[in-house]
Amino acid sequence: MPRNIKQIQNLNYNQGRKHKTAGEDVYLKNLADHLINIESKVYQGHPFIRSVVHLHSGPSVILYTDEHLQDIGRFCCKENEGTILGVDKTYNLGQLHLTTTVFKNLSVVRTDTVEPPIFLGPSFWHRKSDFTTFNAFFSHIASHLSDLELKRLVVGSDDEQALRKSIQRLETVQHLVSEQAAGFLPYLNGRIVSLIKNHVHIPKRVRNIDSNWTNNNAESMNNLLKIGTNHKVEDMTDLIDIIYRIVQSMYKDVEKSIVSMGNYKLTQPYEHHKMSVDAWCQKTEQGRKGILAKFYRDKIGVQKPLLRPTVN
16 A cells, blocks of 8 residues: 555656557557558558668658559649659658658549649658658669659658758759848748749749649648548558559549549640440450550650551
């Protein structure tokens, strides 16, 4: 029996520490179990779970499909009229942080708004948000792009320093403002002008990029993921399944547009891939895969050559 108030306080404190330690052990055990399960899927050739990276900052999981890489190459790495690969980090979706990428799928438009749909791109589960961790993700994606594609790729993100540092390859620029604002000049030159120059002026000069671009698309996609989980913290394995289903649903709608069905329709440069439902149904499974593979390889949407009439 406790002899005084102090002893009761000590007992409560020690008991609380036991519960806290036990909770951490359970958390780590569950996380390790999920990682083992996820890593086994990588070795089995899962079409979405591509890599588990073990860093000093903790484990990371890289998620993308073959279609993601093809679309980044043909939409985000175009010489002109390309789209930006937006990047954003979200919180409270599970045991790790989730960084997502988004892009506009330029092969289709929505039937209701006639605007290109925003697609969820490669995603990245990670424990810490430092340069080394983000660099592991972007280096992995970059290794699957050609030198020309990397040269043309433009990435947009928020102002998170480690994230920006990992994707920034542009060199430092000279100061562009006068010395009239002496007190504000160091910050203006060292930060604002540099950001505008590197992330707006130079990309727009390299190729035609929407001057009204913001990171709202990536943030909206993260909100969609939170709605998909009912704003509840889910197990990592379950969350990956949810994200994969979202990706599959998006690409299923793209494939439906080839036969003029679903929520999207093909844009003019890709209309030569269109075919009737009857023609599609007559194709074998292998034949359909070949049609889709040809569609996803089409980087510029070249029109079919016009057939010249024959003269008898």
